[in-house]
Every structure is written in C-alpha cells, then in structure tokens.
Amino acid sequence: QVQLQESGPGLVKVSETLSLTCTVSGGSINNYYWSWIRQPPGKGLEWIGNFYYNEATNYNPSLKNRITMEVDTSKNQFSLKLTSVTGADTAVYYCARGKNFEFWGRGILVPVSS
C-alpha cells in the first residue's frame, strides 16, 4: 500500500518561501500524477499543481508565478516551493497521488506569521 508523508517547517514568516517535501513509500514515484493540494483552516480544498514523471509540471494559474515543484527520484520524493507567502497561504498542505487523488498524505499545517 502506497503511503505519502509531508514534511517541512512548522512556521513560515510573511514574505518568505514555504518549502515542503512529500516522501513516497510502498511504491515508485516513476509513474502516476503527483499533486500538491491545500486547505485553509475551515475552508475547502485547492489544487496547487502536479506533475507526471518525465513530463512537464502543471500549476494552478492563480498561483503559477509563485510555485516551483521538483522531483527527486533517487529519494522517491517531490517538493513544493511557494514564494512571497502571506497570511492567505496559511493552510494544511497535502500531497496526493493520481489524476483522481486516490492516495493522500496526512497533511501538514503551515501557519504564516507576521
């Protein structure tokens, strides 16, 4: 059974860069779509972006200018960088597998503080 685990700092300051890593176990990262999704406290889900192995990354147009996603196949990990964060970026960040998001990590809360 594939498992995903998000990791990163517990707090980010306004205007800084949020950096998260998703570690995949129980399966190879060399297939499927892999996504980042976030959920502000008390609100709904927002798709951030995804990639398919060896193909281009795809980003939410509303976040495109601030996002970078990368993959490290040697570690079976992929990452998210979100620049110039504000309080509106405070959210639980999830990584997920597949076009239909069939497997999810447990999520990591990233508060943005001033």
Add this chain to the structure above:
Amino acid sequence: QSALTQPASVSGSPGQSITISCTGTSSDIGDYNYVSWHQQHPGKAPKLMIYDVSNRPSGVSNRFSGSKSGNTASLTISGLQTEDEAHYYCSSYRHSDTWVFGGGTKLTVL
C-alpha cells in the same frame, strides 16, 4: 481559477438517500470524464469515494454512486448511515492540464 459549485450543506435521516450536485462548465465536467468525489471527516485527510464519474475504488461501499449530466456531476449516497456525516468535495480535470475542486458540501445525518 473558479471552483466547481456545490451546495454548502445537505442533510438526511438514517436509511434515506441524498444527492450532492457539483456544477462546472464545458471546460471541465462537461468535456471530461475525470470527475472524482472525496469524503473528509474533521481533522482527517480526504478519502477518494468515486473516480472517473462513476467508479468506486476497492473497499468503498456500494451505497456510494456517481453520475454526470452535461456540466453537472452528482454523488448519491443511499441507506444513509451516521458515519457518512462528513464534508464531500468533487474535483474535475479542467482543460490545459489543470484540476479544480468544488467548494465542498457538509452532509449532516439527522
């Protein structure tokens, strides 16, 4: 990027059936069969319940079913049980290799 439209809340009694709608456009639901539904209990990660409009992953109860007509997808839960009380989110592929979620629907089992 505008979200898909879902009702904020629905409710039903145990044993009843309910349907949650998810309305998009011809650029997403209307043109693609990559619609999925996710269940989320408080403090938990979402769980896939329906994919590709009407398919159930292994282990998901057959009380959950999905359908689509035009730009609107629907999730139906029959024989409501108390453990079905949760938030439900639809998602769809949208043109230009992007994905979009609905705003979410809170299901209350009375």
